[in-house]
Amino acid sequence: MLSLGRNPGEYLVIGEDIVIQVVSMEGDLRLSIDAPKNVSIVRGEVYEKYHEKPECREQSITLIKVYAKDISRQCSRCSAPGHQEKGSFCCPACGFHADIKTNAAQNAKKRGRAKAQINEGNGPALILPEGLSQSS
Numbered sequence: 718m719l720s721l722g723r724n725p726g727e728y729l730v731i732g733e734d735i736v737i738q739v740v741s742m743e744g745d746l747r748l749s750i751d752a753p754k755n756v757s758i759v760r761g762e763v764y765e766k767y768h769e770k771p772e773c774r775e776q777s778i779t780l781i782k783v784y785a786k787d788i789s790r791q792c793s794r795c796s797a798p799g800h801q802e803k804g805s806f807c808c809p810a811c812g813f814h815a816d817i818k819t820n821a822a823q824n825a826k827k828r829g830r831a832k833a834q835i836n837e838g839n840g841p842a843l844i845l846p847e848g849l850s851q852s853s
């Protein structure tokens with residue numbers, strides 16, 4: 718991916734007919750894009766709803782979004798509801814203990830694998846709870 722610094726008023730030209738101009742950097746960054754009508758322009762978050770993230774495509778990673786409800790409250794070993802206390806998850810049903818984030822990550826992995834029916838040897842997959850970004 719190309720990353721360029723630009724100041725307000727400066728612009729980039731993509732191909733022969735796409736121009737992206739920085740309009741303002743006060744508060745929100747404002748861009749002006751001039752492209753042919755047959756070129757779709759959408760916000761990244763809208764694009765990602767319907768397509769794989771560009772970084773995933775570049776690295777041949779399959780993006781799998783999973784249902785996030787109760788992902789940190791459900792036991793990743795037996796699926797029973799558990800308790801959270803001081804960063805730890807505890808399952809009263811099977812006695813499983815883990816870090817809250819580790820338990821949630823294991824649930825995300827289980828849900829992702831169930832959704833995609835992928836096995837260990839089928840290549841990399843990035844599994845994200847829906848409504849959460851990678852940085853959260």
Ligand SMILES: [Zn+2]
Nearest residue numbers: 792795808811
């Ligand atoms: Zn359990």
